[in-house]
Amino acid sequence: AGVAVVRDRRILRANATLAAMLGRSLDELIGQSARIVYSTEAEFERFGKAYAALSAEGRLNLPAIRLQRADGHSLLCDCYGQLLADGATSVWTLVDVTARERLQRLYRALTFVADVLLQADDEHAMLDRACEALAQGTFFHAVWIARPDEAGRMKVLASAGEGAAALPSLHLSLDRAEHTP
16 A cells, blocks of 8 residues: 655655555655645545545545556545644555456446346347447447458447547458457
């Protein structure tokens, strides 16, 4: 787990694990505004509003806070804060839950796909809705369903996602082992 000691939303101390999680060095974190670890200003402000609860309760759990790595990629962390006796300094433990959250979104999408399969009136609508469900809110860049034609070439029946636009340029064939999906 990453650990940070924070006062007035400035990082006073951090451990090497937190630096590695964020793709930064300890020197890049220590003394900096905590803003540098959040993916957006809105997320920074949302976290800031939680300090009132931290002051009142002395401890706080914030699930799935979106942080930003130095390389621009985001990660989701469960954050656990403890206010120290001075009333201004807090110790935060951050646990990367990105994989857990992605799996939960995928599970929800697969559950939705199961419902689509049971309720669809026709094959085309069923395939389209299944692809859309898997492309939205998951880590898939493109989702597609294809069937080989008589010549062994894959014919796309349904697709969704940002990467789906590239599918017409793919020429996948069952007779070419290196390109067999």
